[in-house]
Amino acid sequence: MDQSRIRNFSIIAHIDHGKSTLADRLLERTGAISERDMRSQLLDEMDLERERGITIKANAVRIDYDADSGETYELNIIDTPGHVDFSYEVSRSLAACEGALLLVDASQGIEAQTLANAYLAVESGLEIIPVINKIDLPAADPDRVAEEIAAVLGGSPDEAIRVSAKSGEGIDELLHAIVDRLPAPDGDPDGELRALVFDSYYDTYRGVVSLIRVVDGSITKGDAIRLMAHRHDLNADEIGVRRPAMEPTGGLEAGEVGYVITGVKDIDLIRVGDTVTWADVPSEDPLSGYAEPKPMVFSGLFPTDGDDFERLREALDKLRLNDSSLVYQAETSRALGFGFRAGFLGLLHMEIVRERLEREYDLDLVATAPSVQYIAHLTDGTDRNVQSPQDLPESGSLASIDEPYVKVMIITPSEYIGTVMELVQAKRGIMGEMTYLSPERVELHYEMPLAEIVFDFFDQLKSRTRGYASLDYEPSDYRPSDLVRVDILLNGQPVDAFSTIVHKDGAYSYGKAMVKKLRELIPRQLFDVPIQAAIGSRIISRETVKAKRKDVTAKCYGGDITRKRKLLERQKEGKKRMKMVGSVEVPQEAFVAALKINDE
Amino acid sequence: MSDRQADKSIARTLPARDPLLADAAHEWKSAYIHIPFCRRRCPYCDFAIVDESAVRSDHARYAEAVLAEIEMEEGIGRLDAVNVGGGTPSLIDPAHLADMLDALERRFAFAPDVERSLEINPEDWTVERADAWVAAGFDRISIGLQSLDDEVLGDLGRMHRASIIAEVVSEARAAGFRSINVDLIFGHPGEPAASWRSTVDRVMDLDVDHVSTYALTVEAGTELGRSVSDGAPAPDDDVQAERYEHFVAAASSRGIVAYEVSNHARDGHACRYNLSTWAHGEYLGFGLAAHDHRWGIRGRNHRRMDRYVEDIDAGRRPRLGTETLDRRDQERDRLMLGLRLAAGTPMTDTAEAFVRSEAGARFVDAGVIRIEGGRLVLSNPLVADAVAREALSVSASDC
Numbered sequence: 001m002d003q004s005r006i007r008n009f010s011i012i013a014h015i016d017h018g019k020s021t022l023a024d025r026l027l028e029r030t031g032a033i034s035e036r037d038m039r040s041q042l043l044d045e046m047d048l049e050r051e052r053g054i055t056i057k058a059n060a061v062r063i064d065y066d067a068d069s070g071e072t073y074e075l076n077i078i079d080t081p082g083h084v085d086f087s088y089e090v091s092r093s094l095a096a097c098e099g100a101l102l103l104v105d106a107s108q109g110i111e112a113q114t115l116a117n118a119y120l121a122v123e124s125g126l127e128i129i130p131v132i133n134k135i136d137l138p139a140a141d142p143d144r145v146a147e148e149i150a151a152v153l154g155g156s157p158d159e160a161i162r163v164s165a166k167s168g169e170g171i172d173e174l175l176h177a178i179v180d181r182l183p184a185p186d187g188d189p190d191g192e193l194r195a196l197v198f199d200s201y202y203d204t205y206r207g208v209v210s211l212i213r214v215v216d217g218s219i220t221k222g223d224a225i226r227l228m229a230h231r232h233d234l235n236a237d238e239i240g241v242r243r244p245a246m247e248p249t250g251g252l253e254a255g256e257v258g259y260v261i262t263g264v265k266d267i268d269l270i271r272v273g274d275t276v277t278w279a280d281v282p283s284e285d286p287l288s289g290y291a292e293p294k295p296m297v298f299s300g301l302f303p304t305d306g307d308d309f310e311r312l313r314e315a316l317d318k319l320r321l322n323d324s325s326l327v328y329q330a331e332t333s334r335a336l337g338f339g340f341r342a343g344f345l346g347l348l349h350m351e352i353v354r355e356r357l358e359r360e361y362d363l364d365l366v367a368t369a370p371s372v373q374y375i376a377h378l379t380d381g382t383d384r385n386v387q388s389p390q391d392l393p394e395s396g397s398l399a400s401i402d403e404p405y406v407k408v409m410i411i412t413p414s415e416y417i418g419t420v421m422e423l424v425q426a427k428r429g430i431m432g433e434m435t436y437l438s439p440e441r442v443e444l445h446y447e448m449p450l451a452e453i454v455f456d457f458f459d460q461l462k463s464r465t466r467g468y469a470s471l472d473y474e475p476s477d478y479r480p481s482d483l484v485r486v487d488i489l490l491n492g493q494p495v496d497a498f499s500t501i502v503h504k505d506g507a508y509s510y511g512k513a514m515v516k517k518l519r520e521l522i523p524r525q526l527f528d529v530p531i532q533a534a535i536g537s538r539i540i541s542r543e544t545v546k547a548k549r550k551d552v553t554a555k556c557y558g559g560d561i562t563r564k565r566k567l568l569e570r571q572k573e574g575k576k577r578m579k580m581v582g583s584v585e586v587p588q589e590a591f592v593a594a595l596k597i598n599d600e
Numbered sequence: 601m602s603d604r605q606a607d608k609s610i611a612r613t614l615p616a617r618d619p620l621l622a623d624a625a626h627e628w629k630s631a632y633i634h635i636p637f638c639r640r641r642c643p644y645c646d647f648a649i650v651d652e653s654a655v656r657s658d659h660a661r662y663a664e665a666v667l668a669e670i671e672m673e674e675g676i677g678r679l680d681a682v683n684v685g686g687g688t689p690s691l692i693d694p695a696h697l698a699d700m701l702d703a704l705e706r707r708f709a710f711a712p713d714v715e716r717s718l719e720i721n722p723e724d725w726t727v728e729r730a731d732a733w734v735a736a737g738f739d740r741i742s743i744g745l746q747s748l749d750d751e752v753l754g755d756l757g758r759m760h761r762a763s764i765i766a767e768v769v770s771e772a773r774a775a776g777f778r779s780i781n782v783d784l785i786f787g788h789p790g791e792p793a794a795s796w797r798s799t800v801d802r803v804m805d806l807d808v809d810h811v812s813t814y815a816l817t818v819e820a821g822t823e824l825g826r827s828v829s830d831g832a833p834a835p836d837d838d839v840q841a842e843r844y845e846h847f848v849a850a851a852s853s854r855g856i857v858a859y860e861v862s863n864h865a866r867d868g869h870a871c872r873y874n875l876s877t878w879a880h881g882e883y884l885g886f887g888l889a890a891h892d893h894r895w896g897i898r899g900r901n902h903r904r905m906d907r908y909v910e911d912i913d914a915g916r917r918p919r920l921g922t923e924t925l926d927r928r929d930q931e932r933d934r935l936m937l938g939l940r941l942a943a944g945t946p947m948t949d950t951a952e953a954f955v956r957s958e959a960g961a962r963f964v965d966a967g968v969i970r971i972e973g974g975r976l977v978l979s980n981p982l983v984a985d986a987v988a989r990e991a992l993s994v995s996a997s998d999c
């Protein structure tokens with residue numbers, strides 16, 4: 001296809017603003033798919049994604065659009081992940097496009113993550129078409145939303161296309177705008193092959209399937225290809241496009257988007273962001289922007305039943321087939337036994353992995369409270385990465401600690417500015433710029449320790465703003481901080497899995513709150529269970545779970561021993577999700593109690 | 601074992617908590633007959649009964665069905681104990697009860713010192729009935745006293761007044777019952793501590809040989825269960841523990857000792873049927889929703905009256921189902937039940953495996969269980985279920 005008739009674009013939208021509906025409508029309008037089997041095939045294919053209403057993996061669908069001019073255009077819709085945890089993946093998807101539709105709900109206005117992604121698109125040189133959706137809604141205020149978008153992205157409010165993805169109104173105008181306003185790709189069709197890998201996933205039957213955007217040259221079935229970052233040579237066994245079903249095409253030319261299957265099973269060989277070139281006539285110049293995935297949040301994963309350790313390892317290995325950003329290594333905890341310390345891109349990524357392990361692999365897990373990666377400077381002049389509080393060296397050998405900071409953007413209705421500022425300050429945030437998007441909505445910038453976000457920041461932000469504030473953040477740098485480790489002792493024994501690194505000023509109140517929370521969460525046992533918080537050898541707080549005094553049924557149900565036994569067995573089953581720590585039964589949620597401590 | 605079996609009268613001579621007695625009870629054979637009629641259903645009760653405030657029942661027809669069921673049973677040998685319970689056995693004509701005892705004796709024979717126990721409600725008490733029960737052969741009576749506080753009795757939905765009890769007990773003695781029990785229920789949320797203390801004091805002044813104490817339990821599907829799930833206060837475990845401990849202290853100072861979690865007796869008056877159940881003995885069961893246990897099989901009868909009668913009329917055992925236990929299962933049940941006995945339970949392989957398990961070792965360390973004279977004994981009866989739960993899962997996995 002002549003590049004002048006190709007348009008590659010993604011849709012940037014907040015959850016529920018109508019991305020899937022709009023994509024359906026575009027496909028339907030171009031006859032790519034019948035309305036009936038649309039939902040089932042489209043975009044968000046994983047169950048979890050559908051449930052949470054977010055896109056984790058990228059996707060690309062090609063449609064043919066017959067313009068009024070009589071010419072047929074090839075449109076590639078590249079779906080991007082919609083969450084801050086996956087910002088690297090977002091950036092790679094955007095790099096595969098020349099344009100983006102910034103889709104905003106006419107009754108809601110723009111949200112922080114959407115805006116962050118829109119900024120990213122602008123920085124990557126993409127042409128943006130603002131699209132205001134749901135204009136059919138009575139509460140729609142497209143004029144205000146158009147003003148808001150113009151205020152943050154520049155340009156005129158008239159540039160926004162107004163649509164109802166539901167009724168189809170405005171879809172034709174949108175298709176015209178895509179053809180007229182988005183630039184065509186302008187790579188060198190005769191140069192050496194350079195194609196960007198913007199997603200890779202593992203398919204049980206076909207091995208690794210990679211989505212690519214050909215920038216220069218072309219790729220043909222059977223080509224020997226090379227992945228430039230890791231210098232692997234592979235064979236292009238199959239090349240095709242998704243419509244959205246997979247359709248082999250034999251090849252892809254400059255400007256086109258599609259998939260390549262190489263028969264490899266190891267996803268690490270074809271990493272997102274890498275450049276594909278010909279193995280025999282390689283390009284000298286990889287496309288820019290490749291980065292190794294960088295875990296931001298770490299958590300211990302332990303099977304409740306120690307015998308499940310091997311099953312957990314296998315499950316992690318399998319998940320990794322599809323997720324090269326998931327890293328893990330074996331870890332031993334005195335309290336929890338054998339498990340893994342896993343690194344994640346963020347909290348959502350962590351939750352998704354944990355949920356998939358439990359659901360798809362039927363594992364019963366204890367996950368410890370998430371931690372960030374600290375850098376410990378030792379008195380002997382060496383540095384050490386600390387991904388787990390129990391790895392923090394003793395204070396004697398510790399010179400100082402650095403912790404990761406992030407740049408935070410919060411968009412909130414202006415009435416909540418006060419409460420948001422209060423919260424952020426309590427979380428050691430440093431105020432930066434503040435911009436009014438409109439008289440009612442404001443964009444706030446902060447620098448904050450990532451550790452504070454990893455705790456229950458998001459929940460608190462949501463609850464203080466009745467769900468109206470939105471949040472985005474990106475890593476900035478490491479800064480020295482006055483940090484200490486707070487240990488928790490059960491029955492006089494320190495429980496490593498409960499240790500947390502916190503700022504010195506908050507350590508005392510953290511210890512108190514944590515001990516109190518644990519007292520609520522740990523059920524009464526047959527003996528008193530003292531719970532203590534300590535910094536080093538100094539106990540800063542203490543509570544006791546009083547011994548249970550009665551745990552017996554009075555009667556034997558008139559000789560119905562079977563019933564009695566079944567009752568006991570059911571009760572026992574209910575205790576299965578408990579982990580024995582020493583002689584204390586600890587429920588799984590206690591290990592993330594640190595996240596549930598409410599500062600108020 | 602043989603010397604014990606030879607002398608069945610040890611029940612009358614051994615202390616209530618004696619391990620020899622518990623082991624003997626394991627060998628006893630007993631029978632239970634269920635009389636499923638009550639004037640109205642008590643708010644906490646989930647037993648299989650017919651609420652006569654709603655439906656009138658034909659007691660004679662039911663009695664005939666039970667007699668027919670007894671005829672269908674081939675038996676497990678001579679009976680050492682019989683318990684007629686309910687429901688409210690005192691609600692039906694004593695002649696029916698006499699017929700049932702006769703039928704049991706004719707069909708299975710009684711040991712010379714057989715215990716024949718009858719549950720009654722105080723509101724049914726008359727001297728004439730008492731005489732009829734004794735004449736029928738009952739030598740033990742169990743009185744549904746529950747409390748000696750009229751307000752608590754009201755909360756429990758019971759129909760008698762506390763003031764009649766002293767007379768009932770002395771008339772029972774005069775009628776010739778060898779052993780007299782009263783049932784108590786404690787720990788209703790509306791029961792003040794003082795009420796319980798006064799009930800306990802006055803029970804101690806009654807001339808009784810045995811007291812059964814039941815912590816009020818909220819069962820799903822009962823009136824109490826519904827009101828608790830609608831927000832009414834539930835019984836408090838700590839309060840119930842205090843009530844229980846108060847009773848144990850008061851009773852033991854009067855020579856009435858706990859031989860099982862809920863059962864307390866003077867020496868020579870431990871209830872045979874009761875002991876045999878907890879010692880995992882064998883028993884027959886007759887009547888609606890009755891349970892039995894013999895040759896490693898647990899059986900249960902229909903809970904619905906129409907089904908029960910229909911099967912009897914068709915000449916079938918009115919079975920709802922059975923469960924077959926292998927040797928391990930039996931040891932497991934014996935352990936689960938025997939932990940409730942003050943005498944403890946023998947160190948079977950299963951008990952051994954439990955003590956060696958991680959959970960078992962923890963209980964030993966914490967002093968919750970101990971091994972004493974070759975038996976596994978619970979130090980605090982109030983945590984029997986906590987221990988039994990672990991014992992069950994150990995025996996399920998380790999054996």
Ligand SMILES: Nc1nc2c(ncn2[C@@H]2O[C@H](COP(=O)(O)OP(=O)(O)O)[C@@H](O)[C@H]2O)c(=O)[nH]1
Nearest residue numbers: 014015016017018019020021133134164165166
């Ligand atoms: N009224 C109205 N509802 C819409 C429109 N577009 C999408 N929706 C609804 O908004 C909700 C979210 O849409 P969806 O496409 O799933 O959002 P996504 O999370 O961005 O993919 C669904 O209930 C849609 O039916 C529209 O133009 N008008």
Ligand code: SF4
Nearest residue numbers: 638641642645686687
């Ligand atoms: S009298 Fe006994 S069996 Fe009858 S309803 Fe009351 S508690 Fe239940």
